[in-house]
Structures are given as structure tokens and as C-alpha cells.
Amino acid sequence: MKVKTRFAPSPTGFLHVGGARTALYSWLFARHHQGEFVLRIEDTDLERSTQEAIDAIIEGMNWLGLNWEEGPYYQTKRFDRYNAVIDEMLADGRAYKCYCSRERLDALREEQMANGEKPRYDGRCRDSHEHHADDEPYVIRFRNPQEGVVAFDDHVRGHIEFANSELDDLIIRRTDGAPTYNFCVVIDDWDMEITHVVRGEDHVNNTPRQINIYKALGAPVPEFAHVSMILGDDGAKLSKRHGAVSVMQYRDDGYLPEALLNYLVRLGWSHGDQEIFTMAEMIEHFSLDAISKSASAFNTDKLKWLNNHYIRTLDPQYVAGHLEWHMADQKIDYRSGPALSAVVTLLAERCQTLVELAAQSRYFYEEYEAIDEAAAKKHLKAAARQPLALIRDKLAALSAWEVEPLHHAIQATADELGLGMGKVGMPLRVAVTGLGQSPSIDAVMHLVGRERVLMRLDRVLALLASAAE
Structure with missing residues (x-):
């Protein structure tokens, strides 16, 4: 028997987390058995169904990478x-x-x-x-x-x-001649040769009615898996007040699809104690019988932890592709600066979301408007003027603008003045980034570039000179 599953959302709203998990389970089961996955839009509720919701469902499925062999079918076209x-x-x-x-x-x-x-x-x-x-x-x-x-x-x-x-x-x-949801579902599953139906536990009471219709039609009855609901962090049923209204809101909030998929698959399914799964591992190990009947609680901190893992471990070029959307959203022109993939590599350890990563990357591409007040007060005192002037001269004289010679220039400045590295590195960090924290300053300067670094040092040295007068 060829396994065939379907995801059949009603386009009365966006693709939400519960629907995405149902789609993922159906998709994984089909893939595990080398079967087929069908997308069906159950739009018989003519008053509440909208094209906007249909577009959002398809956009969400595409963003998650849950591709389908057949569809999307529309019930309104099958009356x-x-x-x-x-x-x-x-x-x-x-x-x-x-x-x-x-x-x-x-x-x-x-x-x-x-x-x-x-x-x-x-x-x-x-x-x-x-x-x-x-x-x-x-x-x-x-x-x-x-x-x-x-x-x-x-x-x-x-x-x-x-x-x-x-x-x-x-x-x-109905009296207006429109067939009803419970009947349409049966005919669709029969015609589309669906073998396994994965859906929410709220459909359990519909199932016996549908089974009797299958039998009355002489149609094969599919197997069923009714998954439990997802609860919010507070133990209440997941709803709009818990934050993300739709799957695409997670994209907007800076999550990678791999992180959301990995998180969702573990919301009710397990394979031993394993927490992190590649898509290939999900497909290999997934089983409907391993789904828990208990409700699952959504934990945003766990999702962030997973997201940071994927930001750090996926190909930086791939992560950069997703980061582009956030750079545009934050109006950062990344075309005049280092490759986004290089910035991803440098900042990944520090960021739980792509929103954070985009925000922290701003100084690589544009001039900061003001220096962080606390950082300036602590590190840009009068005593910082001499090491900054000396390091500026050494940087300007470098023939190769690479991490190693940049590091040596900082070290040479500290040695020459008899200072600890922090007395040189921290004022330099604040001058180059406008912030009190960043990755290793030699790696940062390498990506910021010679021209921008020297210009920012000149600007800070001028401020220090002005303050001394």
C-alpha cells in the first residue's frame, strides 16, 4: 500500500503553530514511508474563508519547506x-x-x-x-x-x-445547496486515496460520523492519528495572547525554519532523549505511534536555544539568506560592507534570533549615530587618547588588513605603552563599534574595513581632543 497523507487547513486564518505541527507530522509520516503528501484547502466556510488566509497558509508551508506532491486542492472547486x-x-x-x-x-x-x-x-x-x-x-x-x-x-x-x-x-x-464540511472531507480523502489522517484531537467526535459515511459509500477507511493540543508557556491553550499569531510571525521574530520544525516535532513526539534533529533524522525516526497523547507546553526559551544552535551550526551562507529579510526590515543596506555570511560567522554565538543578529551587525554597514553612553564614560577617558592615536598610526601603516596583523598591531601598542590589552582593546572597541561589547575586536575591524575603522578613530580622537581643551 502506498502511504498518502494530507494537510487540510481551513483558510479562515493564518497557519498557526498547531496547524504547522499537524502538517509536519503528516509530511514526515509520508516521507518516512516514501509516500505522498497532499495539500488541500478546506474552504467550504464561504463567509470566513479569505484569499489572504490561503496565501498565508501557502507562504507558511513554503517557508517551512513542507513541499507537497499534489495540490493545493480547493473544496469550493469540487462542489x-x-x-x-x-x-x-x-x-x-x-x-x-x-x-x-x-x-x-x-x-x-x-x-x-x-x-x-x-x-x-x-x-x-x-x-x-x-x-x-x-x-x-x-x-x-x-x-x-x-x-x-x-x-x-x-x-x-x-x-x-x-x-x-x-x-x-x-x-x-445545506438548504442553499452547499455540501457540508464533514461530507466533503470524506469524498476528498476517498478520491485522493488518503491512507492516514493526522489531525487535532478536536476532530475526534467527527471521526465516527465520517467513518460511517466511508462505509456507506463503500470507500476504504483511512487510519487516524488525533494529536493533542499545544498549551502556552502558562499552561493555557495556545492563543494569540501568547505572541505568535502565525508561523510567519516566527519568521518575522527572527527564527529559522529548521529551529521551528525541530521544536515542533518534539512537541508531542520523541526519539529517546534526542533533542536536535536534522530533517533527515526526523524522517528516518518518525512514527505516528510514538506521538504522546498528553498536551504539550510551548516553551519560548527552548525555541530560542534551538534557534541559536541552528544559527551557529548551519552553513553561514544559508543563514545569511534568511538574514537578508531582517536586514531589509531594519533598513540596513548590507551591499556596502562585508559579506553577510562573514558577519553571521562572527556574531552567531551571541544571537538567539536573526532580529538580534541584524541589529548587532549595523555598525559593519553604516556609521553609528552616537556612542553608547555607559561605554564612552568608562572607556573613552582622557587616558584613552594616547593608545588610540598610536594604534591608529599602526593600523594605517599595515600592508595587509587581516585578522592576524590587526591583532599584532593592538598587542604592539599595548607593549609599547606598557599597558594591558584591555587599556587598548576596550577604547578601540568603543571607537570602532560605538558599543561596549562586540566579538574579538581584531575580527570586527577586519570586517568593518580599513577606511571605516580609520575614519571612526579619527572621529573619536577629535572628540577626545575637543574635550581636553
Whole structure:
């Protein structure tokens, strides 16, 4: 059997973290079995579905690198197929017309709830022979079995059973002629030959209804894995108030897709004690049966730790490609300066996000507007004037602007003046970067470049001279 999975979001909002994890699990399972992955847009909610949300879902999937073999399919473009099947079911009695008004159904629901009963359709029109006018509105309901049980073995939650007597006759076509979500899903999974359905635990109650429709159609029933919800740092259900509204917000906040994917795969799945996975390792080890049924708590600090790992260990050229977006977002023109990949290599240890990396790289590409006040007060005193002047002359005389000769120039200045390296290096750092902290100053100066370094030293020496007058 060829394994085939699908990710089927509703375009009523952005691709959020829970949806991204579901997509990842489906994608990994298909890849593990050399199968196929389908993207399907379930846009039957015509009032709430938007093109903006569709674009955001596809953008999020592309950013994460979760490619698909088929799709995206759109349910709104398949109404003819759904209605053709409904007409067949209506003709042979697997479905029937229901003329019950909204008022009757609301009254029925209120009465059942008042009596402590589970609200459900009472089947009034199931076998009714009452005459109705041709223009009287009606819905189409699926004739659900009334006896026995519907059972399935869920890869996450184990054996699940529902009594058919607990399931009412589901509406499969509304009065306006539009087929409903639960019916469309079944036809799609049948037509697309989906073998395994991975989705959120909120769909568990839909599953028995859908299984009965599969069986009524003579369609193969896929296997199911209903994954638990993701909680926020505070233990509450993950929501907008926890920060990231969509997957792309994590891009905006400076995370690499590899970090988010690695983090998401561990939110409910494990392989021993391993924390860091390459994509190849995820594919190799992934199993639906290893998904935990417990809810997972989102930990932003853990995500940042992973992000720093990937910033440090991925190819700097690749990281630089993602950094470009943030440089543009922070309006830093990186074309007139060192290669971004070189800056990534130098700053990676210090940055948890690409937002931080972009911000810390600014002095490589443009002049700082002001020197950090605390750093200036501590390191740019009158005593700094002599070592800065001497190092400036030595730097100007260098024939090769490389890290090693730059380091030797700093050391020679300290030796000549009988000072510790800090008495030379710290004022030099503040003068070159405008900050009190940076990576090794010789490596920084190498990337900043001769012209900019000398110009900044001249500027600081002029300030010190002015202050001495």
C-alpha cells in the first residue's frame, strides 16, 4: 500500500503553530514511508474563508519547506463532485430530505438540554411520508446506522468506540445547496486515496460520523492519528495572547525554519532523549505511534536555544539568506560592507534570533549615530587618547588588513605603552563599534574595513581632543 497523507487547513486564518505541527507530522509520516503528501484547502466556510488566509497558509508551508506532491486542492472547486454523490445517496436511500425548520430544531435542542439529554436531531424526517411543496426549503441528511457501534484504533489515542445511537443524522447538504464540511472531507480523502489522517484531537467526535459515511459509500477507511493540543508557556491553550499569531510571525521574530520544525516535532513526539534533529533524522525516526497523547507546553526559551544552535551550526551562507529579510526590515543596506555570511560567522554565538543578529551587525554597514553612553564614560577617558592615536598610526601603516596583523598591531601598542590589552582593546572597541561589547575586536575591524575603522578613530580622537581643551 502506498502511504498518502494530507494537510487540510481551513483558510479562515493564518497557519498557526498547531496547524504547522499537524502538517509536519503528516509530511514526515509520508516521507518516512516514501509516500505522498497532499495539500488541500478546506474552504467550504464561504463567509470566513479569505484569499489572504490561503496565501498565508501557502507562504507558511513554503517557508517551512513542507513541499507537497499534489495540490493545493480547493473544496469550493469540487462542489459538483460532492453533489453528484449526494444525489446518488438520496436516490438509493442512504440520505434523505429534512424539512425541519430552524425554529423546530432550536426548540428541540432547548428541550433536550433542559431534560439533561445530549442535543441531537430526533430523526423526524428520516422515514416521513409527509407531503411538502416543491419550493419548501430542506437539507439533506445522511442516514446514519441506528444500531451497533463505530470503532477505530487511533495511532495516538488507542481504541475508540461510539454507539451509533449516540450519533444523529448528519446534514450533508445545506438548504442553499452547499455540501457540508464533514461530507466533503470524506469524498476528498476517498478520491485522493488518503491512507492516514493526522489531525487535532478536536476532530475526534467527527471521526465516527465520517467513518460511517466511508462505509456507506463503500470507500476504504483511512487510519487516524488525533494529536493533542499545544498549551502556552502558562499552561493555557495556545492563543494569540501568547505572541505568535502565525508561523510567519516566527519568521518575522527572527527564527529559522529548521529551529521551528525541530521544536515542533518534539512537541508531542520523541526519539529517546534526542533533542536536535536534522530533517533527515526526523524522517528516518518518525512514527505516528510514538506521538504522546498528553498536551504539550510551548516553551519560548527552548525555541530560542534551538534557534541559536541552528544559527551557529548551519552553513553561514544559508543563514545569511534568511538574514537578508531582517536586514531589509531594519533598513540596513548590507551591499556596502562585508559579506553577510562573514558577519553571521562572527556574531552567531551571541544571537538567539536573526532580529538580534541584524541589529548587532549595523555598525559593519553604516556609521553609528552616537556612542553608547555607559561605554564612552568608562572607556573613552582622557587616558584613552594616547593608545588610540598610536594604534591608529599602526593600523594605517599595515600592508595587509587581516585578522592576524590587526591583532599584532593592538598587542604592539599595548607593549609599547606598557599597558594591558584591555587599556587598548576596550577604547578601540568603543571607537570602532560605538558599543561596549562586540566579538574579538581584531575580527570586527577586519570586517568593518580599513577606511571605516580609520575614519571612526579619527572621529573619536577629535572628540577626545575637543574635550581636553
